[in-house]
Amino acid sequence: MPETIRVFAGDCTTTFEGSRARTQRGRVVVVVKPDRTVLVHDADGYQPVSWLTRPDSLTVETDDAGFGLVARAGDQVLRVRSHESSGRAEYPATEAGVPVGSHPRTGEPLVRVGGAVVGLDSDATYKLPAGATVLEETCEDCGLPRMRAECGAAFELCVDRACESLDDAVRDRFDGEWTCPDCESPLSVVRRGGRLLAGCSAYPDCEAAFAIPAGVVVADCDCGLPVFETARGRRCLDGTCEAFGG
Incomplete structure (x- = not known):
């Protein structure tokens, strides 16, 4: 569920101890974010008159007489004390992201925030593969957005991996497609240690394994492994391959 932003307003004295040491008084609005960041705004401009980003500790006290808070980060301390509370x-509150549709079951808005599609009103989270693009189309089975992900080839799948698995799609396309450079056994597509790998099928006798990068296969390397076109340019499946400066 969404976290909360706390807002306080009133006639306050704000004291900052540290690199921006100063004391001010005025009718201000104090914003406390879920990550404990404190912003003190007055009537002028967009810049806060005082702030402390992600402090190590934050204490907030409220009663019928007003409110007060103390935020600390190392040797920096921000204190706000109200004389009269408005x-x-x-x-x-949630992170703001790019709208990508609505959830088919709950109707809540879905947004892309970094490497995931998340729901604004619940814990719904769908992690995206590196470099994935969220498409306008929706999944015919569950109604969630579809994505385009490159992992050896370009695949269009549901963002919910429980609905359509990128691992399975890559495995169906490339399992046994390449040969181990160490023992010439087929390379199998496996997930190990949180990464999708092309690992030797003779494991554990042969421990050769290569992380499959985000990109598409465009050629064969002199070493016999595939060459990928990635966002950073071309590279061999073997990131240490001397043919590509590894």
């Missing part, structure tokens, strides 16, 4: 409130 009010305080708490609101649901």
Whole structure:
């Protein structure tokens, strides 16, 4: 579920101890984010008059007389003490992301935030493979957005891996396609240590294994392994291959 942003307003004295040492008083709005970041805004401009980003500790006290808070990060301390409180409130808050549709079951908005598609009103989270693009089309089976991911080839799948598995798609396409350079056994597509690998099928007798990069196969390397076109240019499946400066 969404976390909350706390908002306090009133006639306050703000004291900062540290590199921006100063004391100010005015009718201000104090914003406390879920990561404990504190912002103190007055009537002018967009820049806060005082702030402390992700402090190590934060103490907030409220009573009928008003409110006060102390935020600390190393030798920096931000103190806010109200003389007269205009009010305080708490609101649901999430990270802002790129809209990618709505959840087919809950109807909540879905947004892309970094490497995941998340729901604004729940814990719904669908992690995306590196470099994946979320498409406008939706999955015919579950209604969630589809994505385009490159992992040896370009695959279009549901963002929910429980609905369509990228691992299975890569395995169906490339399992046994390449040969181990150490023992000439087929390379199998496996997930090991959280990574998708082309690992020797003779494991554990042969421990050769190569992480499959985000990109598509475009050629064969002199070493016999495939060459991938990635966002950073061409590279061999073997990241240490001397043909590509490894």
